[in-house]
Amino acid sequence: MSAWHRPASLTEAIGLLAEGGVVAAGCTDLFPATRRQALSGPVIDLTRVAEMRGISETRGGWRFGAAVRWSEVLSAALPPAFDGLKAAAREVGSVQIQNAGTLGGNLCNASPAADGVPGLLTLEAEVELAGPAGMRRLPLAAFLAGARRTALAPGEVLVAIHVPSHAAAGRGAFLKLGARRYLVISIAMVAARLVVKGGRIDRAAVAVGACGPVASRLPALEAALAGIAPEDAAAAVSEALVAPALAPIGDVRGDAEYRGVVAVELVRRALRGLAAEGMR
């Protein structure tokens, strides 16, 4: 087998990567996707890179190192805005997968069914990238360029995910639909975050995943929710407000029409759940 590097710093990692190789984190996507017995070229394992580890509150908001594992998300003390992301963390694969799989891997793998994406979209997440040309930041939506495609340039890695403080407000929720109860790839999933002020929705962020090449926010619905009471939110959801943002396909997990219908229902439920939470 070729070399397996475990750089401790970002500079080291980028230096190694400049010479070519495969980036690896928890390997829970990488290994199943590798048809050959060995990965081609040296492997650069990012899970020890200091800059990519840990969850911290920064001046501007919250920072998640790209190598943060799902189980770390679950056990972190985070404001209620992150409840959706935590719920997703609990449903990524199984506990073993959550102990190995990382946020960065989930985003860079860019599966249409990546459970981490809708929640991070509703948190207005930005990604911090680093490469030979230096650092740059992109909104997550711009980073995800399509099914299994990202904006990563050659030699570039995802360093961290930033959630701005203004988006760390309110409360989040996440619902996932699969054919069986657990350990299942989503047929559809929904994340929502509501900021409520004076009994009215001040800001709503809603995103749907697995119903198109990339998960997407629902701007029309978000606009319609602004200003109404949270308990009226579910009733305000209509197919017309959801469908335009989706481009579902049919596959072994579910057909396109089904995805379109259940996405609407899942949005309703997520909002209903948030309204109930808020009233407690």
Place this chain on the structure above:
Amino acid sequence: MPDVTPLPAATPIRMGSNAGQPRTRADGLLKVTGRATYAADNHPAGMAQAVLVTAAIARGRVTAMNVEAARAHPGVVEVYTPANRPELALEPDAKPSFFSKLTETLQDDTVRYEGQPIALVVAETLEAATEAARLLAPQYAAETARVGFDLAPYAPESVGFGFPIEMSKGDIAAGLSEAASTTETVVETPPQYHNAMETHAIVAEWKDGKLYLDTPTQAPGMSAAGFAAWLGLDPADVVIRSPFLGGGFGSKAAVVGAFLLAIQAAKLLDRPVKLALARHQMFGHVFHRGATRQTIKLGMDAEGRLTAIDHHTTAVTAAFEEFIEGASGAARTTYAAPAIRASHDGVRNDVGVPGAMRAPGEASGSAALEIAADVAAEAAGLDPLEFRLRNYAETDPMSGLPYSSKALRECYAEGAREFGWAGRPLAPRQMTDDAGMLVGWGVGTATFPCPMFGAEARATLRADGTAVIETALIDMGQGSWTAMAQIAADSLGLDVEQVEIRGGVSDLPDSGVAGGSGYTATLGLAIDNAGGDTIRQLAEIASSDPDSPLHGTGNTRVVARGGRLYAQDDESRSESYADILARAGRETLSGEGKGARGENDANDHSFQSHGAVFAEVKVDPDLGQVRVTRLVGAFAAGRIINPRMVESQLSGGMIWGISFALHEGAEMDPRTGRILNRDFGEYHVSVNSDAPSVKVLTIPEEDAFVNPLGVKGVGEIGVTGTAGAIANAIWHATGKRVTSYPIRLEELLDL
């Protein structure tokens, strides 16, 4: 059995002190500590690693493979393709045993299904072999694959293992035309692929003129004979070691071509070779449950009594070989009617050969017939349980023979009581829970035959009064080691701790087939007879020894208990085994036994296990999501040797039924004939949280005719009944009758 007096056939058998106890697994500690060795755990010195290369098209030819590139890869020892395929003693298409199927040993460049072996790469390491296999980069000339039911049907030679394609009694046409009402139900079941946790594996080593194989097999003797026939060897020169199987379910009995290739590679390369199939290679080469489309016409009189059952199955088989899922057999065994027809035809697809998969025939058949029965109950305005009771078969529905025993009525009653069936609303869509989920209840009848094959065992008493049982026993997770030890201990009048079981190797007495739910009955009887034979000899020695307190008792008037023989009529006269043997100067004393069905028994009785499965489902009205919230299964299966193992077999079968109903099925790409979900990410089986509450009741049943042990078998029946009960519960919850398995969420939308 402690009693060595041969019992007249109709006398009920008394429980011994060991059988009937819920002992934990004899192999449990070995397994949870990782010390139970499975085939692929063996690494003899000098072993090379083989990787099977399988076809990526469903039909056509391999036109090229880059053998040079593969050979040139560092560490590669040899690459076998049709160009240099090792010769076999028999034609690859020969079928040396009744259970054999056509298989592939690189005989030519044709591809008959996706997943067919097309090359074998042998290397120093698994990594090198895998990489070389990739470098082969096969090129194909693909032909249009034949997929699905809508092809010209043909009349197969036989159904399952040798059953006629059609069996009938009475006048079907009259039964249907004179019926007060008739129903017709068409049900489809998908192809389901064998996926035991342990994939098929073999380690082959030629040593001192013998062939040693570490490989999982459900039938060591038959497998050894099969390998020997293909390789031109004396069966005695093939030694199979198969102590543990990580699941068999019908897939690990017949010889498959991939194994023959690995064995021949070991011979040609003069070193041990190991081959283990990758998970995706389980989808094709190693048998599967073929898809069925079943049409069931039922006629009823005004009271809901069946006047005719017409059950026709169109089964998908391979284009080049036949195995017909005998689904219509369910019509022969489940409900009473004056006219019954169970018929089959086949359609040929470009798929691997189907074969036996847990409850072959019955699983698919009952999944369909139980829906049809519910449709009929609905048409008759009857509670589904009442409908089943009205059509209760007092004697075998087809043959008319009396049952050796049948406590199905008790199963219905006890299951219904435990489940709380009473008060079930007749109409669908009447029940909801607090969360707004639609709740439904369904029932299904379970039944499975009790075959016996043949098995042999040897029992040996040792000087210290302990014993050893020798037979090629395999334990595929069902707990046979544990149960057989209990039977052995009772037959020898010993405690289970005093009996050693020596098994798992094919050069021991033939243990028969762990299949057809007949293992405990067959091998158990062989062991029981071997123990009985040993005790009989021991009693003879004691009786003829003037110094023994048992002198003159004769071998029929003693009882064996706790390591001693007692005079039957005078318990003060007794002697320990050790003392009897010591005085006779014997180090050991051996007896032998066979297990098989009595020659004429099958003419006198019908042998079936029975059960009733009750299911509760909750269906999300907006998402179509189904959860099976409760399952209760009540089963009557004769004498229960180990209640713990039996419960685990039955609940495991029921959970399999959940998978059958809701999850399991290979998705064939109609354009290419390829399977879209050849992995556990997409080929779903139930997870723990899909089966929150599974309750098993065993209904006591004494059976004096099925075999002298009164054992019927429980390995497969749990699957039957369950899928239908769940489908029926979904109808009851939603009012929607889905007749295609697995039941998908989108079919329950728009409720």
